[in-house]
Amino acid sequence: MSRIRAVTAALFVCCCLPATAGAAQTVTLHTSFSPDRLGASTTIGFGFQITNPNGSLPAPLTSLSLHLPAGIDYVTTTLGLAICQPANLLARGLGGCSPNSRLGYGSAFVEVPFGQGSGHEIPEIQALMGPPHNGNIVVLFYANGQEPVYAQLVFQGELVSGSNALGGDLNAAIPLIPSVPGGAPVSIVSVESTIGPSHLTYYKHVHGKKVAFHPKGVSVPLSCPREGFTFSATFGFSDGTSAVANSVVPCPPRRR
Amino acid sequence: MLVAGMMSAGVLTGVAGLVVGTSSAVGARAIAARTISLNESGHLRRTSSSGLKLNEQGSASGTIYGKIYIHLDVVSPNRVTAEVNIYPNGGSLTGFGSASYRVNGGTASFSGTMSINRGTGSYAHAHGSGLSFSGTIQRLSGSVSVHLSGRMST
Numbered sequence: 001m002s003r004i005r006a007v008t009a010a011l012f013v014c015c016c017l018p019a020t021a022g023a024a025q026t027v028t029l030h031t032s033f034s035p036d037r038l039g040a041s042t043t044i045g046f047g048f049q050i051t052n053p054n055g056s057l058p059a060p061l062t063s064l065s066l067h068l069p070a071g072i073d074y075v076t077t078t079l080g081l082a083i084c085q086p087a088n089l090l091a092r093g094l095g096g097c098s099p100n101s102r103l104g105y106g107s108a109f110v111e112v113p114f115g116q117g118s119g120h121e122i123p124e125i126q127a128l129m130g131p132p133h134n135g136n137i138v139v140l141f142y143a144n145g146q147e148p149v150y151a152q153l154v155f156q157g158e159l160v161s162g163s164n165a166l167g168g169d170l171n172a173a174i175p176l177i178p179s180v181p182g183g184a185p186v187s188i189v190s191v192e193s194t195i196g197p198s199h200l201t202y203y204k205h206v207h208g209k210k211v212a213f214h215p216k217g218v219s220v221p222l223s224c225p226r227e228g229f230t231f232s233a234t235f236g237f238s239d240g241t242s243a244v245a246n247s248v249v250p251c252p253p254r255r256r
Numbered sequence: 257m258l259v260a261g262m263m264s265a266g267v268l269t270g271v272a273g274l275v276v277g278t279s280s281a282v283g284a285r286a287i288a289a290r291t292i293s294l295n296e297s298g299h300l301r302r303t304s305s306s307g308l309k310l311n312e313q314g315s316a317s318g319t320i321y322g323k324i325y326i327h328l329d330v331v332s333p334n335r336v337t338a339e340v341n342i343y344p345n346g347g348s349l350t351g352f353g354s355a356s357y358r359v360n361g362g363t364a365s366f367s368g369t370m371s372i373n374r375g376t377g378s379y380a381h382a383h384g385s386g387l388s389f390s391g392t393i394q395r396l397s398g399s400v401s402v403h404l405s406g407r408m409s410t
Binding site: 039074080083129138166168179204217 | 305307308330331332334356357358359360361362395397398
């Protein structure tokens with residue numbers, strides 16, 4: 001059994017290829033707020049599916065840049081009250097980090113470059129608060145794959161603010177996941193993940209007792225643009241191509 | 257902890273607020289020529305918040321003592337602006353600051369500069385710029401510790 005242990009040291013800052021470069025892969029992006037209410041503490045759900053129009057296996061994903069809508073408040077959240085060190089995460093898994101460092105969770109489907117046709121799930125992807133980089137929030141993604149793809153890896157995304165308005169870009173470099181030792185990397189075909197307090201429990205000490213609580217999530221903006229809240233993502237692939245996908249969370253219905 | 261320097265007047269009187277004394281015009285003119293070296297610490301708790309605006313209240317100590325109010329406005333993920341009001345005996349001071357802002361686990365820190373723009377009573381002519389302004393926010397409780405230092409004319 002081989003176990004992949006990889007940490008990306010370099011942070012992906014921006015996709016340098018034009019969005020129209022190549023057309024080998026197409027990506028669909030979907031996003032959600034739960035609850036979906038203006039000004040509310042929420043959990044962001046996001047996922048994507050990668051396909052290759054000619055029916056062959058998509059090239060392995062190497063980078064992801066997720067652009068958040070303006071006004072998303074991830075500053076006053078109480079998510080990520082503890083820092084998870086990547087080395088501890090690799091050595092001990094989730095047990096190596098405080099529950100108060102968890103930001104969200106998800107899963108992924110991958111396909112190996114042989115025996116195509118049956119996707120394999122990596123059932124556990126965890127998002128955790130990492131050590132800040134250049135003053136920016138860092139999100140660690142921990143993937144824990146078992147059979148048939150044995151993969152325990154950590155990669156990180158850096159939340160970079162683009163302007164004075166809240167919002168920003170979560171930029172991540174994604175390491176290649178070997179299918180077998182020394183073999184060709186697997187292809188990620190879909191990912192589902194959350195960032196937010198849903199299903200997360202934090203702990204604090206009150207008068208010497210450990211008390212569980214739910215952290216405050218990121219906040220939906222107080223007003224909604226006419227077109228809704230637009231997320232966009234740029235995906236980079238190992239074959240040098242890139243793809244852009246957008247997703248809109250419609251404005252929530254007005255409360256009466 | 258308590259640092260009071262009467263830089264130009266050359267008279268060290270301890271707490272700056274005591275120098276002002278009564279509201280006589282003579283007293284006010286005398287103070288206007290002076291520079292005070294401020295070295296303030298404040299400990300505050302959150303009283304309310306609205307979106308990205310955080311309102312904090314507490315006590316200041318150091319060169320001057322009194323209630324302190326801070327209105328923090330998170331204008332971007334890595335920048336805050338602040339209005340600081342301190343109410344020592346006999347007057348008040350108001351300053352505006354801008355600082356970088358960084359989240360690091362359970363705390364967030366800010367560091368930047370502040371200008372003192374106006375005052376009332378004994379500090380009616382207070383002004384200063386380029387003061388150091390920094391602090392730490394406990395993200396869970398919302399409590400803030402703040403430090404303000406630099407020179408202020410009165």
